[in-house]
Each structure stands twice: as C-alpha cells, then as structure tokens.
Amino acid sequence: xxxxxxxxHTSTGxxxxxxxxxxxxxxECLLFGSLIATYLVYQGRSVSGPTTHEILNIPLTSLSxxxxxxxxxxxxxxxxxxxxxxxxxxxxWLGMTAFLGAIFLGFQVYEFxxxxxxxxxxxxxxxxxxxxxxxxxxxxxxxxxxxxxxTLLARSFQGKLGPEKALNVEIAGxxxxxxxxxxxxxxxxxxxxxxxPLPTA
Amino acid sequence: MSEQSDVxxxxxxxxxxxxxxxxxxxxxxxxxxxxxxxxxxxxxxVLPPTLLILSAAKFFLVVGFYxxxxxDHNLFRAVFILPLAIATAVIVGLLFLFRVF
Amino acid sequence: xxxxxxxxxETAVPTAPAGLWSWVTTTDHKRIGILYGVTAFFFxxxxxxxxxxxxxxxxxxxxxxxxxxxxxxxxxxxxxTMVFLAIMPLSAAFFNFIIPLQIGARDVAFPRLNAFSYWVxxxxxxxxxxxxxxxxxxxxxxxxxxxxxxxxxYANLTSTQYSPGPNIDFWVLGLQILxxxxxxxxxxxxxxxxxxxxxxxxxxxxxxxxxxxFVTQFLIVTAFPVIxxxxxxxxxxxxxxxxxxxxxxxxxxxxxxHLFWLFGHPEVYILILPAMGIVSEVLPTFSRKPLFGYAVxxxxxxxxxxxxxxxxxxxxxxxxLGPIADSVFSASTMLIAVPTGVKIFNWIATMWGGRITxxxxxxxxxxxxxxxxxxxxxxxxHSSPPADLQQTDTYFVVAHFHYVLFGGAIFGLFAGxxxxxxxxxxxxxxxxxGKLHFWLMFIGMNLTFFPMHFSGLLGMPRRIxxxxxxxxxxxxxxxxxxGALLTGVALLVFLANVIASRRGAAPGANPWNAPTLxxxxxxxxxxxxxxxxxxxxxxxxxxxxxxxDPAVLPATPPAPIHVPGGSIWPLCTALGIIIxxxxxxxxxxxxxxxxxxxxxxxxxxxxxYKWAFEPFEV
Numbered sequence: 001x002x003x004x005x006x007x008x009h010t011s012t013g014x015x016x017x018x019x020x021x022x023x024x025x026x027x028e029c030l031l032f033g034s035l036i037a038t039y040l041v042y043q044g045r046s047v048s049g050p051t052t053h054e055i056l057n058i059p060l061t062s063l064s065x066x067x068x069x070x071x072x073x074x075x076x077x078x079x080x081x082x083x084x085x086x087x088x089x090x091x092x093w094l095g096m097t098a099f100l101g102a103i104f105l106g107f108q109v110y111e112f113x114x115x116x117x118x119x120x121x122x123x124x125x126x127x128x129x130x131x132x133x134x135x136x137x138x139x140x141x142x143x144x145x146x147x148x149x150x151t152l153l154a155r156s157f158q159g160k161l162g163p164e165k166a167l168n169v170e171i172a173g174x175x176x177x178x179x180x181x182x183x184x185x186x187x188x189x190x191x192x193x194x195x196x197p198l199p200t201a
Numbered sequence: 202m203s204e205q206s207d208v209x210x211x212x213x214x215x216x217x218x219x220x221x222x223x224x225x226x227x228x229x230x231x232x233x234x235x236x237x238x239x240x241x242x243x244x245x246x247v248l249p250p251t252l253l254i255l256s257a258a259k260f261f262l263v264v265g266f267y268x269x270x271x272x273d274h275n276l277f278r279a280v281f282i283l284p285l286a287i288a289t290a291v292i293v294g295l296l297f298l299f300r301v302f
Numbered sequence: 303x304x305x306x307x308x309x310x311x312e313t314a315v316p317t318a319p320a321g322l323w324s325w326v327t328t329t330d331h332k333r334i335g336i337l338y339g340v341t342a343f344f345f346x347x348x349x350x351x352x353x354x355x356x357x358x359x360x361x362x363x364x365x366x367x368x369x370x371x372x373x374x375x376x377x378x379x380x381x382x383t384m385v386f387l388a389i390m391p392l393s394a395a396f397f398n399f400i401i402p403l404q405i406g407a408r409d410v411a412f413p414r415l416n417a418f419s420y421w422v423x424x425x426x427x428x429x430x431x432x433x434x435x436x437x438x439x440x441x442x443x444x445x446x447x448x449x450x451x452x453x454x455x456y457a458n459l460t461s462t463q464y465s466p467g468p469n470i471d472f473w474v475l476g477l478q479i480l481x482x483x484x485x486x487x488x489x490x491x492x493x494x495x496x497x498x499x500x501x502x503x504x505x506x507x508x509x510x511x512x513x514x515x516f517v518t519q520f521l522i523v524t525a526f527p528v529i530x531x532x533x534x535x536x537x538x539x540x541x542x543x544x545x546x547x548x549x550x551x552x553x554x555x556x557x558x559x560h561l562f563w564l565f566g567h568p569e570v571y572i573l574i575l576p577a578m579g580i581v582s583e584v585l586p587t588f589s590r591k592p593l594f595g596y597a598v599x600x601x602x603x604x605x606x607x608x609x610x611x612x613x614x615x616x617x618x619x620x621x622x623l624g625p626i627a628d629s630v631f632s633a634s635t636m637l638i639a640v641p642t643g644v645k646i647f648n649w650i651a652t653m654w655g656g657r658i659t660x661x662x663x664x665x666x667x668x669x670x671x672x673x674x675x676x677x678x679x680x681x682x683x684h685s686s687p688p689a690d691l692q693q694t695d696t697y698f699v700v701a702h703f704h705y706v707l708f709g710g711a712i713f714g715l716f717a718g719x720x721x722x723x724x725x726x727x728x729x730x731x732x733x734x735x736g737k738l739h740f741w742l743m744f745i746g747m748n749l750t751f752f753p754m755h756f757s758g759l760l761g762m763p764r765r766i767x768x769x770x771x772x773x774x775x776x777x778x779x780x781x782x783x784x785g786a787l788l789t790g791v792a793l794l795v796f797l798a799n800v801i802a803s804r805r806g807a808a809p810g811a812n813p814w815n816a817p818t819l820x821x822x823x824x825x826x827x828x829x830x831x832x833x834x835x836x837x838x839x840x841x842x843x844x845x846x847x848x849x850x851d852p853a854v855l856p857a858t859p860p861a862p863i864h865v866p867g868g869s870i871w872p873l874c875t876a877l878g879i880i881i882x883x884x885x886x887x888x889x890x891x892x893x894x895x896x897x898x899x900x901x902x903x904x905x906x907x908x909x910x911y912k913w914a915f916e917p918f919e920v
Contacts, residue, residue, distance in 0.1 A: 008920070009835065011499040014274055016411040020493040022277045023523060026284030027485065031527035033288030034561060038535070038546070040292065041299040045552040062236045066229060069259075073225040076267050080218060122542055126552045129544035133534070151911075170269075177267045181260055188256035192239050193249050276496065284524050287611055291528070295560060298615070298627055 021171045025178050032182050035137055036189060039130040049125035052194040055118055057111065064107035065187045068142075071100035072180045075173045082161060082169045091156050094169075097176065098149040101142055108139045131190065138186060141179045148172050216266050224266050231255050315858055316865040318829040327868030329413035330829060334420050335399030336726065341424050342391035347793070348431065349383035352376045354790055357750070361783035363771045373767035374450040375469070379431075381453030382473065385573065386480050387427045389707065392715045393576035394419075397491055397515050399726055403820035404509045406500025406838060408831050409866070411493040413920060414913060415486050418872035422483035425880040430476030433469065440468045440888065449473030452765060454566065455536070457547035457558035462540050468887055471540065474533045475883040481526045481533075482879065488522040491515065500819070502838035506600070509818045509841075510593060513600050514579030517607040518572050524611075525568035532561030541889050556621055563614040571610040573707060574674075575603060577714025578645060581667045584717050585649055587816040588664035589656025592842055595648040602641035602648075609638045619687040620694050628687040635685035642678060646671060661814075662736030666717035669744050673709025677702055680755065697775075698758025704751045716743075716796075724813050728826045729806035735799035742792035749785025753778035811852070817842035822855055833859040866920055871913035878906030 078093030122132045155161045235255050238244045265271040359367045410416050437447040450469045451460045460470045495516045535546035545551035586593045615631040680702035684690045724730040757775040812821040833856050843850045881902030888895040
C-alpha cells in the first residue's frame with residue numbers, strides 16, 4: 001500500500017502518544033499514592049510479627065536503589081543514541097538498562113524470600129501486607145519495563161529502531177524513569193524514614 | 202490531507218550527555234547522604250524532613266532532566282503536576298484523617 | 303507482515319464497510335459510540351428490571367416476593383449496573399460519537415484503544431452479570447451468586463468471613479475490568495481533546511459538552527486508580543488472607559471507606575458532568591440563544607471537578623471522623639454547591655428571553671434542571687453533619703441520589719438521545735411519543751422518589767428487604783412502587799418510539815438549526831466525518847453573522863482521505879483480560895484457576911504485541 005507521508009494536524013504540535021503517556025503517568029501517581037498512603041497510615045499498627053526495624057536491610061537496598069538510578073542514566077543514554085542513529089550504542093544502553101532492571105528485580109526477589117524466611121510473610125501482619133503489596137506493585141512495574149526494553153532491544157536488532165522511532169524509546173524512557181522516581185519515594189518513606197510519629201494516646 | 206501539517210518542533214533546549222552524567226553523580230551523592238543521615242544517630246531528630254527534602258531533590262532531578270520535563274512544553278508539566286498534586290493532597294489528607302499527625 | 307482485518311480505504315470517497323466482521327473489528331468512533339449506546343441501554347434495562355423487582359418487594363410491608371439474600375443481590379447489582387454499566391457508558395456513547403465531530407476531527411487520537419475500551423466494557427458487564435447464573439459452577443447451592451455487598455462494598459462485610467461465596471469476587475473483578483475500560487478511554491479522550499481540534503477550535507470555543515467531558519476524563523484518570531488499589535486490597539484479603547481490612551491484625555475498615563469514597567465522590571461528578579454538558583447544548587439550541595455566560599459555565603465545571611476531590615468524607619459523617627474533619631468536609635461540600643448553582647442560573651438565563659421550542663430534547667433538559675435542583679437541595683441538607691446523622695443510611699439519601707442521577711443524569715442523557723438521534727441514525731425520534739415518554743417518566747420519577755424524602759426522615763433504613771407496618775411508611779412505599787411501574791411504562795414508550803421512528807424522513811444535516819460543528823456534517827456523517835477539516839472562527843460556528851458557510855464542506859471530498867481499517871487485536875486483548883478474570887474468580891480450584899489465568903495472560907500479551915506491531919495508520 002502506498003501512502004504519501006501522512007502529516008497529521010495537531011492542535012499543539014506535540015505527539016499524541018507523548019501526551020497520552022504523560023496522562024498515564026499522572027494516573028500512576030494516584031495509584032502509587034494510594035499504596036503509599038496506606039503504607040504510611042498503617043505504619044506502626046502491626047499487632048504482632050516483624051516490623052521495619054527488625055527486618056529491613058538498608059545496605060542492600062541502598063545498592064539496589066543505586067542500581068535503579070544508574071539504570072535511568074543508561075536509559076537517557078539509550079534514547080540519545082537512538083536519536084542520533086547510533087545502532088551499536090543504542091543496543092548497549094538499552095541492554096544495560098534492562099540488565100540493571102533485572103538486577104534490581106533480583107535484589108527484590110532475594111529480599112522477599114529472605115523476609116519470608118525471617119518470619120515476615122504477605123499475611124503475617126499489617127506491615128507484611130502493606131510492604132509486599134507496595135514494593136510488589138513497584139516490582140511488577142519494573143518487570144513490565146524490562147520486557148518493554150527487551151522488546152525494543154529486539155526491534156533494534158531487527159533494524160527497526162532508527163531515529164524515526166525515537167519517540168517509542170522516549171516513551172519507554174518516561175515509563176522507566178517514573179518507575180525509578182516511585183522507588184525514590186519508596187526507598188525514603190519505607191526504608192529510611194522507618195517510623196512515622198506515633199499517634200498520641 | 203487537505204489541512205496543513207503544522208507539527209512544529211520548537212527547537213528545544215536539550216540536556217547533553219555531560220549533564221546526564223553529572224545528574225547521575227548528584228543522584229548518587231544524595232543517596233549516599235541519605236543513607237548517611239540514616240546511620241548517624243545525631244541527625245535522627247531531623248531525619249524525616251531532611252530525607253523528604255533530599256528525596257524530593259532526586260525526584261525533581263529525574264523528572265526534570267531524565268524525563269525532560271524541564272525542557273518540554275508546559276502541557277506535559279500540567280498533565281503531570283495536577284495528578285501529582287492530587288496524590289500528595291490525598292496522602293496528606295489520609296495521614297490527618299488516620300491521626301498519624 | 304501483520305495484516306489488518308479490513309483493508310483501509312484509498313479511494314477519494316471512502317464509505318463505511320458493511321457486515322458483522324466490520325463491526326467486530328471497527329475502530330470508527332461513530333460505530334463504537336453506537337455499540338456503547340446499545341450495550342449501555344441494554345444494561346440500563348437490566349438495572350431497571352432489578353429496580354422494578356425491588357419496588358415490587360417493597361410495595362407492601364412484610365412482602366415475600368424475594369428472599370433477603372436475593373434482595374441484597376438485587377440492590378447491589380441495581381446500583382453497580384446503573385453506575386458502571388448504564389450511566390457511564392451511555393455518556394461514553396456520546397463522548398465517542400459526538401466529541402470528534404464537535405471539535406472537527408476525523409476520529410479520536412487512538413482508535414484501536416477506543417475499540418478496546420468498548421470490548422472490555424462489554425465483556426466486563428457480561429462477566430459481572432454472569433454471576434446471576436453460574437452459582438452451581440462455583441460450588442454454590444443457589445443459581446445466583448451475584449454481588450450482594452452493596453454497590454459500595456463496605457469492609458468487612460465483604461470479607462470472606464461475612465461473604466464466603468464468590469459474589470464479592472465477581473464484584474471486585476468486574477469493577478477492576480470496567481476500570482481498565484474507563485481509564486483507557488480517559489487517556490484517549492484527554493489526548494483527543496487536547497490535540498485533535500480543528501484549526502481555530504481554541505479550548506474556549508469548544509462546545510460545553512466537550513468541555514464537561516474533558517473535565518470528566520481527568521476525574522476518571524485520577525479517581526479510578528484509587529479504587530483500583532482499594533479493590534486490590536480487598537481481593538488480596540479475600541484470596542490470600544492479607545490484613546488490609548482485618549481488624550484483628552490492626553487493620554481499619556474505614557480505610558476501605560476512605561479509598562472507596564475518594565473514588566466515589568469524583569465518580570458522581572463523572573456521572574453528572576456529561577449530562578450537564580448535554581443540557582448546555584440543548585438549552586441554547588431550543589431557546590435560539592447562545593449559552594449565557596459560556597466561560598463561567600466552563601470554569602464552574604472545572605471548579606466542580608477540582609473541588610470534587612475535597613469532599614469525599616461527607617459520605618462518612620457517621621463514622622466518627624472527629625469535629626475537625628467533619629467541619630472541613632462540611633464546608634467543602636457546601637462550597638461545591640456554588641459552582642453548581644452558578645450553572646443553573648446560567649441555564650435559566652439562557653432560556654430567559656429566548657424563543658423556546660418545547661421539543662422532546664428541550665423537555666428533558668428542562669426536566670433535568672428542575673429535578674437536579676431538588677436533588678441538589680437534599681444534597682445540601684446532607685452537607686450538615688448533625689442533620690446528616692438523621693438522614694444517612696435512610697431513604698432520604700436514596701431520594702437525593704435518585705433525583706440527581708435519574709432526574710439529573712438520566713434525563714440529561716435522554717435529552718442527548720432525542721437531540722442527537724437524527725445525527726447518529728439519520729432519522730428523528732417521533733415527537734409525540736417523545737413528549738409522552740417525557741411526561742410519563744417525569745411523573746413516574748417524582749412519584750417514585752419524592753415520597754422517599756418522607757419515608758427516610760420517618761426512619762426507613764436503606765437496604766432492608768422488608769419493613770413492618772409499625773414504621774408507618776406503607777403508603778409512601780406503595781406510591782413509590784406505582785411510580786416505578788409508571789417509569790417502566792415510560793421506557794416502553796421510548797422503545798416503541800425507537801422502533802416506530804425507523805422509517806422517518808431524512809432530517810438533513812441540521813434539523814434543529816443548532817450551532818455546533820457536528821451539525822455541519824450529514825446525518826449520519828460519512829465515515830470520514832468532514833470532507834474538509836473546517837477552520838473555526840468562533841464558538842457556535844454555525845450561528846451568528848460570521849457563521850460557517852455550508853459550502854465550505856463540499857459533498858464530495860476534494861482530496862483522498864485516509865480512513866484506517868479495522869483491527870481484531872483490541873477485542874483479542876480484551877478477551878485475554880476477561881479470561882484472566884474468569885480464572886481469578888475460580889480461585890478455590892487452584893490449578894484450574896491458575897491455568898485459566900495464565901492462558902488469559904498469554905492471550906492478552908499476544909493481543910498487545912500484535913496490536914503494537916500491526917501496521918495501522920490513523
């Protein structure tokens with residue numbers, strides 16, 4: 001089928017997909033906001049079982065946080081490479097981002113099974129339920145992101161990720177950075193600020 | 202198509218690779234400081250506000266530079282900030298309603 | 303190379319494809335709008351039937367028409383159906399058909415995502431209603447395991463301890479599915495309205511219906527994630543035994559109420575704003591006068607949307623929030639009456655001094671105003687916590703929300719149906735039957751719900767399947783039941799109208815001489831909407847000294863127009879999601895459940911990838 005290049009009028013001069021994706025990110029703020037609010041509201045109310053002080057591993061999580069931050073760096077470098085048509089480095093940086101994402105997931109899997117081993121399960125207490133749900137939702141988002149990046153990587157190897165496809169990579173990047181940003185909040189609120197002030201009697 | 206194509210690409214300011222690397226270094230440093238605050242008992246009195254400010258800095262650095270919001274059209278900023286504001290208000294509201302403070 | 307289901311058109315004058323498959327794979331906003339409308343109207347009738355049975359049961363004290371258990375299912379499904387399967391998708395029918403035409407676009411920003419939203423809605427509605435018939439398949443003695451915890455599903459009634467069957471699982475999963483449909487449509491319409499307006503169609507020249515729908519979409523994309531999480535917590539509690547609403551573990555059942563109403567209150571504005579938008583189109587047209595205070599009406603709609611986020615706990619005045627919270631939410635609730643009132647004055651001012659034609663759409667629009675005001679007054683009465691302590695959980699509240707949702711939203715939607723019917727179907731609904739429908743429905747609605755103000759204040763609680771004569775509400779209930787039956791008759795009149803009007807005369811492009819862009823196209827519009835995308839110079843483009851010359855839109859397009867073909871992948875992806883839900887609802891049979899869910903996930907993933915890599919140009 002032959003087409004003349006279809007140039008679509010837009011009211012803003014901006015790509016519709018980017019507008020839609022930022023709107024999606026906006027709604028994700030409410031999704032994670034509700035999860036974080038619940039976590040904070042239930043902080044310190046577990047009736048039994050391990051809680052933050054006894055079980056969170058700050059050194060390990062600091063490493064995984066650093067890992068995710070570096071993956072964001074790789075992501076912007078990947079986008080830059082795609083934009084300038086640099087196939088080799090596009091693949092390197094996309095691959096690195098996905099790899100670092102997978103490492104993050106590895107850290108999480110280790111952490112989860114270690115916690116279960118130490119007596120903190122999904123249903124053990126309020127902390128278990130809120131912690132695993134919040135970080136689990138985040139981890140699921142990372143997982144989807146890794147799949148997305150690997151798909152882009154495959155497309156690159158098929159020669160289908162030239163500069164004209166840069167927006168696809170940019171949008172994947174927006175997703176990836178947002179997932180990183182949510183982790184920034186989680187790391188601070190869950191791991192570092194471990195207890196909110198106790199309610200007055 | 203009969204209508205004109207007016208997909209204008211305004212020449213956007215753009216962060217360079219060097220900027221991205223500097224941001225990455227800053228993010229790393231902030232993280233180290235955050236963990237440091239956590240481990241220094243002397244600072245525990247100001248731990249929550251300090252950490253919130255530091256993580257907010259990281260948040261805005263990633264959103265502004267890596268997600269390019271600093272350079273992008275206002276529209277994207279609006280479409281993100283409004284729900285973010287609602288989410289923040291919801292979190293704060295629920296904290297008050299559940300008597301966390 | 304992936305193939306499209308329908309070849310897209312390259313000829314100078316594309317026409318709409320025919321045949322069932324073209325409907326199954328359609329990505330045309332006009333067809334999707336019709337699909338939404340038909341499906342939603344079907345569910346509206348189902349919800350109405352549930353209401354009739356409720357009213358028959360309550361028509362006399364000590365009645366035994368239905369059991370208490372089935373009654374619980376009836377009012378739960380009535381509410382859930384009317385909110386999620388009737389009003390919202392009826393609004394969506396108009397979003398779909400009308401918005402692209404009103405802004406001068408050829409379609410929405412993401413046509414396949416649009417189709418996806420419809421299929422998910424249809425399948426989600428069928429999934430939830432299947433619960434009426436699949437009890438034996440899920441180990442129940444009863445045929446029906448329909449949701450029975452109220453449309454608001456309060457914890458911990460919805461826990462496995464107090465709701466051991468699959469009823470609540472159907473509810474949770476059904477709502478999650480419907481949420482996906484709404485969210486997808488939200489992203490689609492926000493982008494469409496921002497980005498696909500015709501040249502010169504500035505935001506403050508857009509029709510009010512498009513504006514109110516725009517605000518509605520923002521409410522959808524911000525509010526639905528909150529209930530998604532609340533429902534996730536409920537599902538996890540039920541399936542895995544987590545502690546979100548488990549009091550013995552330190553959980554708080556009020557968390558559910560907060561999360562639900564954080565969604566629930568924006569939801570009621572989601573339900574009413576589109577109808578307000580419709581009324582804002584109909585009144586000017588039939589008063590032959592532009593809307594009074596266009597900008598103020600728009601800003602009021604935006605303000606309602608924003609402030610609507612700050613009132614949720616007025617649904618919780620009886621839960622012991624404390625005096626500060628009570629006061630804050632009472633104040634915000636009273637405040638939100640202001641922009642609403644402003645709109646009402648603007649509507650009245652629109653009619654004032656106009657040359658009014660009392661055609662059917664206009665009757666419904668005026669009916670909306672009067673009935674919504676009554677509902678708004680009882681709403682303001684609720685805003686005072688001490689007063690609300692008497693009103694809450696009684697029929698006084700039932701009266702309030704039916705006045706705003708039936709007298710308001712439904713009447714507004716009927717106004718839209720009568721108004722836009724000629725544009726959508728190429729013939730007008732019959733005027734005589736339309737007037738009969740209106741009056742029967744107006745009288746029926748008032749007969750049904752006005753007595754509830756009294757029975758409520760006399761202490762008749764909500765959600766009771768029967769009552770004793772000593773309560774003194776027999777007569778009120780009987781009147782309500784008669785009113786409900788009359789309303790049913792009114793709906794039959796409407797259906798008769800739909801059938802009888804099919805062979806009506808062609809109405810031409812603008813039978814009402816209305817001012818907005820959709821009336822510049824044929825009735826029904828060609829598949830490409832506009833032969834030439836018009837340039838707009840003012841609001842109300844078809845009115846005024848500088849009105850658009852019809853010759854600007856030639857009968858035949860002067861240049862080839864690309865019309866995208868259809869796609870099967872939105873439906874495929876939607877099917878995958880439903881299969882996952884079916885797997886999840888069987889969670890007691892672990893292996894079968896897991897297998898089905900994984901199969902559904904695979905279908906979903908395949909659907910997504912095929913969709914992503916299919917060549918498709920808008």
